[in-house]
Amino acid sequence: MRDALRVIYLGGLGRSGSTLLERLIAELPGVNALGEVVHLWQRGLADNERCGCGHRFGDCAFWSLVGKAAFGGWDHVSVGRVAELKNAVDRTRFIPLLAGPGLPARMRQSLTEYTSYYLRAYQAVAEVTGDVAMVDSSKHASLAFCLSRRPEIDLRVVHLVRDSRAVAYSWTKTVARPEASSESYMTTYAPVRAAGQWNAENSALQLLARRGTPVLRIRYEDLIKSPEATVRALARFAGLRADDTALGFLGNDGESRRAVLHEAHTASGNPIRFATGAVSIHGDDRWRAAMPGWHRRTVTAMTLPLLAHYGYLGGAA
Numbered sequence: 001m002r003d004a005l006r007v008i009y010l011g012g013l014g015r016s017g018s019t020l021l022e023r024l025i026a027e028l029p030g031v032n033a034l035g036e037v038v039h040l041w042q043r044g045l046a047d048n049e050r051c052g053c054g055h056r057f058g059d060c061a062f063w064s065l066v067g068k069a070a071f072g073g074w075d076h077v078s079v080g081r082v083a084e085l086k087n088a089v090d091r092t093r094f095i096p097l098l099a100g101p102g103l104p105a106r107m108r109q110s111l112t113e114y115t116s117y118y119l120r121a122y123q124a125v126a127e128v129t130g131d132v133a134m135v136d137s138s139k140h141a142s143l144a145f146c147l148s149r150r151p152e153i154d155l156r157v158v159h160l161v162r163d164s165r166a167v168a169y170s171w172t173k174t175v176a177r178p179e180a181s182s183e184s185y186m187t188t189y190a191p192v193r194a195a196g197q198w199n200a201e202n203s204a205l206q207l208l209a210r211r212g213t214p215v216l217r218i219r220y221e222d223l224i225k226s227p228e229a230t231v232r233a234l235a236r237f238a239g240l241r242a243d244d245t246a247l248g249f250l251g252n253d254g255e256s257r258r259a260v261l262h263e264a265h266t267a268s269g270n271p272i273r274f275a276t277g278a279v280s281i282h283g284d285d286r287w288r289a290a291m292p293g294w295h296r297r298t299v300t301a302m303t304l305p306l307l308a309h310y311g312y313l314g315g316a317a
Contacts (some may be wrong), residue, residue: 035266
């Protein structure tokens with residue numbers, strides 16, 4: 001029997017630093033970054049957006065090889081069918097069912113078909129690259145629950161947490177999406193909605209851990225402060241090599257931390273996925289001064305229990 005595919009799944013709410021973390025993990029030996037695979041089907045296949053290498057998805061040699069190995073070519077994949085199956089099983093509202101011991105027959109059938117697209121893509125990446133692990137930064141807790149039901153996947157979930165006030169502030173900012181063929185921007189949320197999403201995603205990932213899926217929680221603030229220690233801990237969790245040589249891509253320029261990043265074939269994500277060479281690792285604390293007081297008080301009140309649980313109250317975090 002073939003060994004299970006090792007997939008490092010980055011979970012959490014967007015604007016929490018997942019693209020940066022993915023790029024750092026992918027510099028470890030034998031690891032390949034895939035970006036947000038949940039968006040590959042629409043943004044890659046249908047919209048032909050840019051891969052992290054800079055080429056349009058349809059012109060990227062890496063993804064062409066993966067598509068051929070997985071499906072005999074991407075033209076054999078129905079984007080509409082993937083979207084239909086996603087709506088049937090991969091939604092936050094289905095997490096209580098996905099967390100239970102069994103599923104209704106129709107949902108179980110849809111789940112098997114839906115996750116088969118991911119499984120075949122993952123298998124093809126392993127075949128094309130020979131790497132021992134891959135990173136999927138899709139973030140959605142519901143997809144993590146779906147993938148956790150596939151025994152062929154050795155799923156290691158990294159639960160990435162960032163201060164809810166910083167996340168809510170970031171969701172109000174307009175950020176361009178340079179990968180799109182026309183002018184496009186990342187989604188924005190009002191602070192109340194962002195706070196609700198932050199609660200839902202983080203609570204769901206805690207539930208996933210309780211039902212037995214390996215989950216490692218990492219705080220964005222700790223990643224920025226101590227990237228080497230954070231990546232080393234993550235590597236141990238994922239069964240990856242993390243000696244000093246493997247972590248040689250991390251370093252310091254005076255007081256600032258940096259990483260030397262190579263090209264990555266990421267399907268979707270924050271614009272930092274296009275960065276190569278020496279990249280500065282620094283936090284974004286603009287929310288502390290720029291976030292309106294009533295936004296900050298509202299988000300704090302809505303997320304108070306988890307803020308305290310994650311150590312964001314009463315300290316410098």
